[in-house]
Amino acid sequence: SIPLGYFGGIGLASRNGILVKGANFLDIITKIDTVVSDKTGTLTKGVFQVQKVEAVGDQRELVQLAASLESYSTHPVAKAVVEYAGNSTLDKPANAEEIAGHGLKGTVNGRAILAGNTKLLDKYAVTYPEALKEIVETMVVVAIDGAYAGHFVIADAVKEDAATAISELNKLGITTIMLSGDKEAVVKKVARELGIAQSYGGLLPEEKVAIVQKLKDEGKHIAFVGDGVNDAPVIALADAGIAMGALGSDATIETADIVIQNDQPSRIASAVKIGKITKSVVY
Numbered sequence: 396s397i398p399l400g401y402f403g404g405i406g407l408a409s410r411n412g413i414l415v416k417g418a419n420f421l422d423i424i425t426k427i428d429t430v431v432s433d434k435t436g437t438l439t440k441g442v443f444q445v446q447k448v449e450a451v452g453d454q455r456e457l458v459q460l461a462a463s464l465e466s467y468s469t470h471p472v473a474k475a476v477v478e479y480a481g482n483s484t485l486d487k488p489a490n491a492e493e494i495a496g497h498g499l500k501g502t503v504n505g506r507a508i509l510a511g512n513t514k515l516l517d518k519y520a521v522t523y524p525e526a527l528k529e530i531v532e533t534m535v536v537v538a539i540d541g542a543y544a545g546h547f548v549i550a551d552a553v554k555e556d557a558a559t560a561i562s563e564l565n566k567l568g569i570t571t572i573m574l575s576g577d578k579e580a581v582v583k584k585v586a587r588e589l590g591i592a593q594s595y596g597g598l599l600p601e602e603k604v605a606i607v608q609k610l611k612d613e614g615k616h617i618a619f620v621g622d623g624v625n626d627a628p629v630i631a632l633a634d635a636g637i638a639m640g641a642l643g644s645d646a647t648i649e650t651a652d653i654v655i656q657n658d659q660p661s662r663i664a665s666a667v668k669i670g671k672i673t674k675s676v677v678y
């Protein structure tokens with residue numbers, strides 16, 4: 396039978412905006428020794444803004460073509476580019492395709508467009524200035540008809556309670572690790588700002604899965620927190636899969652064991668504490 400206190404724990408969690416699925420929540424959450432987190436949308440707001448545009452040729456054309464293609468995507472960086480285009484008339488892209496961890500490929504007004512990170516351009520053998528690699532910001536790099544055409548420098552901000560979230564977890568003796576598809580230099584900068592000792596950038600979704608699998612093989616009890624569509628496999632693999640509920644994609648919310656309704660990362664530590672308190676009362 397399920398002990399009465401179990402329901403108390405679930406009630407307490409839900410009053411704190413933490414939705415719990417499944418009956419073994421307490422056992423899982425109280426054993427967690429490692430919290431692995433996505434960056435964008437989980438520890439950062441996931442609301443990017445274009446800071447700067449560099450165009451090889453006509454900037455208006457670059458913005459119009461890139462934004463038209465990005466209108467196909469719901470990725471936070473895509474939304475920034477579309478927003479930046481403001482009220483310029485966007486065209487519906489043809490053959491648009493999202494390439495996980497890379498960006499988008501498609502046709503706009505008969506022009507072949509790539510919009511993504513430098514890895515995307517590498518994949519299609521499009522050359523670009525070496526100097527792009529030195530920029531310590533998130534970027535959307537654009538190619539038109541197979542040639543580098545310019546880039547957008549975009550920025551996100553860390554969530555107000557992200558640093559607290561990490562220090563609370565550390566106080567509980569939990570190791571924190573950040574994994575991201577964003578470029579390594581940006582990931583390291585955010586990790587430093589938040590006090591996260593271990594971080595890895597430039598990862599493809601399957602590489603995130605491989606890292607979590609390795610930690611599990613080492614005997615670690617893992618919680619993974621994420622928000623994006625690409626995070627669903629790794630949420631499924633973790634001992635405790637945690638999804639951000641407000642910004643999170645349906646796939647991650649569906650897969651998760653725990654949903655943080657208001658997207659506050661500090662609720663991860665709250666969930667662990669509620670689990671421990673409830674367990675100490677029940678058993």
Ligand code: ADP
Binds near residue numbers: 433472574575
């Ligand atoms: P993360 O959520 O950790 O950033 P993703 O796998 O969603 O990981 O994305 C990895 C990277 O791929 C992004 O940081 C961005 O550089 C690039 N990217 C993904 N989707 C797009 C898109 N629609 N437009 C431009 N770049 C994109």
Ligand code: MG
Binds near residue numbers: 623
């Ligand atoms: Mg993400």
